[in-house]
Amino acid sequence: EIVMTQSPGTLSVSPGERATLSCRASQSVSSKLVWYQQKPGQAPRLLIYGASTRATGIPDRFSGSGSGTEFTLTISSLQSEDFAVYYCQQYASWLTFGGGTKVDIK
């Protein structure tokens, strides 16, 4: 099983600031990495796939990077609607998710 580890567990950011979220895989997943956003009481929403490709309708303030075992989701200028929990997920070997990073208001 490929274990996905996200850090930090919670990230406190002021609106308008940049947020950088990390995801590490226990072994290489190449670029087979997805990011989701989940708000309270809602289903996850697809943000990024293939490590860096934005899904349909996702604003360009969201960007993904990385390959192999180290990945980053960057939100360039946090908007009020971006405060949520973010999950990474790999698909190199079946599907496993990270534990999530909560982005809250500083």
Added chain:
Amino acid sequence: QLQLQESGPGLVKPSETLSLTCTVSGGSISSDNYHWGWIRQPPGKGLEWIGSIHYRGDTKYNPTLKSRATISVDTSKDQFSLNLSSVTAADTALYYCARGRYNEVGTTRFDFWGQGTLVTVSP
């Protein structure tokens, strides 16, 4: 607009079988382009993929569930279903159904999700 809706009992007794159905509307389940999957989320915790199915019947499962999960599809009703046997309290979770994209190996990502249904395992 594609919609997915989970349905099924909200309470299941330990050792019994959890059964859920996902109804797809606004689109057809019989598309070569998609998988249809189940993902769960224990209260306050993270996400766990359970398994996925293609409308032709090809299935893939999370090996950690030790063959307790079975996913089936009914193309005449645009539905797919999950059976999870021998449940315990650890299976208490919000269960989501979702549409997946796939490659030659299996599902890669989920781009449309249902709202989820809470299933509690309790005597």
